[in-house]
Amino acid sequence: MQGPVPPAPAIHVKGLVKRFGATLAVNGLELSVARGECMGLLGPNGAGKSTTLEILEGLQSPTEGEVHLLGLCWKKHAKQLRARIGVAQQQTWLYDRLSVEETLALFRSFHAQGLDVEEALGRVRLEDKRKDYVMNLSGGQRQRLSLALALVGNPDILFLDEPTTGLDPRSRRALWELLEELRAGGRTVMLSTHYLEEARRLCDRVVILDRGRIVAQGRPSELIASLEGGLEEGLEAGRPPALAREVTLDDVYLAFTGHGPREGTRP
Ligand SMILES: Nc1ncnc2c1ncn2[C@@H]1O[C@H](COP(=O)(O)OP(=O)(O)OP(=O)(O)O)[C@@H](O)[C@H]1O
Numbered sequence: 496m497q498g499p500v501p502p503a504p505a506i507h508v509k510g511l512v513k514r515f516g517a518t519l520a521v522n523g524l525e526l527s528v529a530r531g532e533c534m535g536l537l538g539p540n541g542a543g544k545s546t547t548l549e550i551l552e553g554l555q556s557p558t559e560g561e562v563h564l565l566g567l568c569w570k571k572h573a574k575q576l577r578a579r580i581g582v583a584q585q586q587t588w589l590y591d592r593l594s595v596e597e598t599l600a601l602f603r604s605f606h607a608q609g610l611d612v613e614e615a616l617g618r619v620r621l622e623d624k625r626k627d628y629v630m631n632l633s634g635g636q637r638q639r640l641s642l643a644l645a646l647v648g649n650p651d652i653l654f655l656d657e658p659t660t661g662l663d664p665r666s667r668r669a670l671w672e673l674l675e676e677l678r679a680g681g682r683t684v685m686l687s688t689h690y691l692e693e694a695r696r697l698c699d700r701v702v703i704l705d706r707g708r709i710v711a712q713g714r715p716s717e718l719i720a721s722l723e724g725g726l727e728e729g730l731e732a733g734r735p736p737a738l739a740r741e742v743t744l745d746d747v748y749l750a751f752t753g754h755g756p757r758e759g760t761r762p
Contacts, residue, residue, distance in 0.1 A: 503566030505530045505652050505683035506551060511560035513546050513707075520546040522707035524560070528685060528700075530651075533678050535698035535715075536687040539754045542704040544687040545585065548656050551685065552582050564652060578606065581650035583641040585657050591630035595621055595640055598629055599647055606648035619643040619673055635666030642673065653677065655686040659693060671696055691744040691756050701744075703751050711751040718747040 506528035513521040521543045528534045536544045549555040551562055553569040553576060562568060567576050589598060599612045616622050619639040638658060645653055659667040674697050678684060688694055694701050695715045703711040711718055722742045748756050
């Protein structure tokens, strides 16, 4: 007897390709993210992270390939999908002369159901800024507002494009705490980041992209262990240790892309 059919994965991507003229931004991506999982997209500038996220978010169409979110696809189920995903882009365009509370109320009005404005403010700890104009927020407060706007429709999947870029270490850690709370609540999250510490702390699995292709994927700890294995083999073969310290996700990134994590584009 067959058991119950398991639910479709939160995100399922098959043979995804995106070309911009001669540029192959995404080159045959295959990816599956389980419900409740936090997946990190890493890679140097221009690796295809934002393009991949925008296709998943329904903001761009792929040149080739298939995308299913929660078993639904953008071509047939755009309206349902819009109600079930939340998006915080690298730069969210906001009205400078609306208050935080008014901005949240505006975004809440786009959804048939979702969080109360009050609840969304509380989730991102912006209660004391509710009356402030958006233009007077600090970078960290603005990022938290973007997160609240992504959350206000109470989505099943949250897409975050570099949620902590440009923040000072303290604001970054504060945002990590909020993201950890969201994860603990069982929501599926896909985020892109250049910060390996962020990926290590927040993500169940990471995918490392380079020139539109996946060059490595797995749990951060597994990727680190795979390099440590290589190190042990080297020692057994009598070669000098390549790394005289603990392997970190930075080393993994370097090993698979040939770049340090924030070196920018390939020379
Ligand atoms: N609208 C566009 N038109 C033409 N080329 C584009 C467009 N969007 C992205 N690209 C190109 O596609 C490639 C992938 O860009 P993408 O922004 O997805 O990379 P990324 O990994 O998000 O980079 P970053 O870390 O700098 O944000 C780059 O070569 C970029 O120049």
